[in-house]
Amino acid sequence: MIRRADMKSENTNYELNPYINARREWTERYGDYITRARNWRVAAAMSFLTTLILAVGLSITATQSKIIPYIIEVDKLGKVAALAPAEELKQIDTKIIKSILANFIIESRSISTDRIIQKRALEKIYAYLPRGSSAATYIKDYISHNNPFVLAETKTVTVEVSTVLPLSEKSWQAEWQETSHDLQGSLINRKKWKAIISIEFSSPTTEAAIIANPLGLFITQISWAQQL
Template sequence: MPEKHPDSPYISAKEEWFERYGSYITSRNQWRAAALIMALTVCLSLTINIIQAMQHKVVPYVVEVDKLGKSVAVKRADQAEPVSARIIQAEIANLIVNWRTVTADIGLQKKMVQRMSSFVIGAAQGAARGWYQANNPYERGQKFLVEVDIKGIPLPVSSESWRIEWLETVRNHSGVAVSSTKYEATLKVRISPPTTDSQIIRNPAGVYVTELSWAKLLEQ
């Protein structure tokens, strides 16, 4: 117990106050410190959760194809297997058909343009856009139709590039052939697994064409 000072009532009163209320003050300060630590912990936890939610997460999928190489099913997998050459060949062939076909059915034509656009990125996207600007399929469809016949499966020319040939037959609206022209194209392909639901629907195999060049074949 603190020593009393009878000659100084003020000091005695101060010592008595500290003796009675000092423990309360100490306890209050301890609770404040604990509450502050808890608040900082909650803020830190929320910040980490927000950062994790904002990060892009890649979800692997397995794409099943039929005998023609068309995508028929998509499944989640812990580890997605590499995209086979057959799938790449099928997607390239589909891209050419959707790109160069001209039909009088405006609804179908629009879907074909959208499908083609889902597979081209980078320089290939610019090349396709330039083609559509110079050869508007909706305007062409009012005068004639273009049928695309793929000549053989696409063949690899390097680890990333593929070559494909096709025949374009132009017909009038009576079905009479006006002309036939053979073409070839070289496409550079990149595989990017889908990460969103929209990408899974539009391009489930993640096959993208990054470069695209084409020309008429001399032998007609």
């Protein structure tokens, strides 16, 4: 009986002790905050790790991405007649090559009084000339001695391509007629020309190259002369 009374007295003193009660309250209140803070740190660390893994994965995917060029063939009305990835085409239709080479001659030799049209023509022809190639040097030298913007101050030149024929797998021959008029519209002369053109193919790898030269046809050598 005495022992039970002593234990009851100790429990009563424990409950009435203000220091012990304060410690108990601190433990219950701030211990919960500490637990929450620890859980928040763990969650933040896991979130950061997940974000890092995703970023690394996206970076690897981006470096391995590949642009696949497509070749589009259109009919006389401008409607799409054929569409396929360039890598899947075993042999390119010669009509497409003829069209590109004919347009190259027209853009290279025509002279327009409209400076915007003339500027765009020059941009188009350079899209088919590899840097440092013999053809690029030839065209650059020709333009430097026959500046179309200067010539347009006195005349215009229209070009009509008559034939574009293959000489071999990589060599082509083009023939055309140039008609020159003065700025009043009077005929100056008509001349016939012939060119020998060498080509090669290289798939474009950038968005700009695909837009400018989707087929990847490049003119590596070219020379032209007037026909007598």
